[in-house]
Amino acid sequence: DIQMTQSPSSLSASVGDRVTITCRASQGIRNDLGWYQQKPGKAPKRLIYAASSLQSGVPSRFSGSGSGTEFTLTISSLQPEDFATYYCLQHNNYPWTFGQGTKVEVK
Amino acid sequence: EVQLVESGGGLVQPGGSLRLSCEASGFTVSSYWMHWVRQVSGKGLMWVSRIDTDVSATNYADSVKGRFTVSRDNAKNTLYLQMNSLRAEDTAVYYCVRGLWGLDVWGQGTTVTVSS
Numbered sequence: 468d469i470q471m472t473q474s475p476s477s478l479s480a481s482v483g484d485r486v487t488i489t490c491r492a493s494q495g496i497r498n499d500l501g502w503y504q505q506k507p508g509k510a511p512k513r514l515i516y517a518a519s520s521l522q523s524g525v526p527s528r529f530s531g532s533g534s535g536t537e538f539t540l541t542i543s544s545l546q547p548e549d550f551a552t553y554y555c556l557q558h559n560n561y562p563w564t565f566g567q568g569t570k571v572e573v574k
Numbered sequence: 575e576v577q578l579v580e581s582g583g584g585l586v587q588p589g590g591s592l593r594l595s596c597e598a599s600g601f602t603v604s605s606y607w608m609h610w611v612r613q614v615s616g617k618g619l620m621w622v623s624r625i626d627t628d629v630s631a632t633n634y635a636d637s638v639k640g641r642f643t644v645s646r647d648n649a650k651n652t653l654y655l656q657m658n659s660l661r662a663e664d665t666a667v668y669y670c671v672r673g674l675w676g677l678d679v680w681g682q683g684t685t686v687t688v689s690s
Binding site: 499500501503505509510511512513516517520522554556558561562563564565566567568 | 620621634636675676678
């Protein structure tokens with residue numbers, strides 16, 4: 468199975484901060500990676516697909532980069548509605564696997 | 575509007591069975607890969623299973639292989655997850671998800687609790 472190591476597991480930030488979350492795959496997955504945001508009690512919502520493509524309707528402050536084994540989600544200027552948990556997902560090989568999650572909290 | 579609505583969750587005893595349903599609207603389930611993903615309360619996400627546009631093509635997580643079966647009723651535009659020999663560790667919220675460049679549209683989830 469492909470292991471997705473996501474870091475950090477949590478971070479504290481303020482509105483307006485630039486936030487970066489990383490996922491490392493245990494083997495190359497091309498650009499078969501997505502980023503998801505989940506708020507308490509809600510289903511996850513996709514932000515980024517194909518590692519760097521912005522999902523329709525998602526604010527442009529979210530961006531993704533990377534290919535192969537190293538991937539990054541960046542929030543350029545954190546907004547109040549962005550405090551949530553973020554997950555990466557690799558869909559290159561079954562079983563598909565998620566990162567452990569990054570909880571973005573208010574500083 | 576593209577929407578997925580799960581149902582069928584509930585309380586079941588260990589060793590019991592449950593069938594989850596996921597009714598789709600706004601698109602045709604037979605035209606997409608469809609997935610189930612679960613989440614234990616307070617924990618991360620785990621991919622469970624997939625059914626291809628060709629119903630003979632399915633995949634499962636090792637922890638559910640041989641116990642869970644994913645299927646589809648095209649006439650009802652509905653996805654199913656038959657869960658047998660349930661264990662306490664299967665307790666989770668189960669999400670139905672459309673597959674397009676990974677997982678794009680998610681249902682709201684249905685809760686399965688396995689307990690005596």
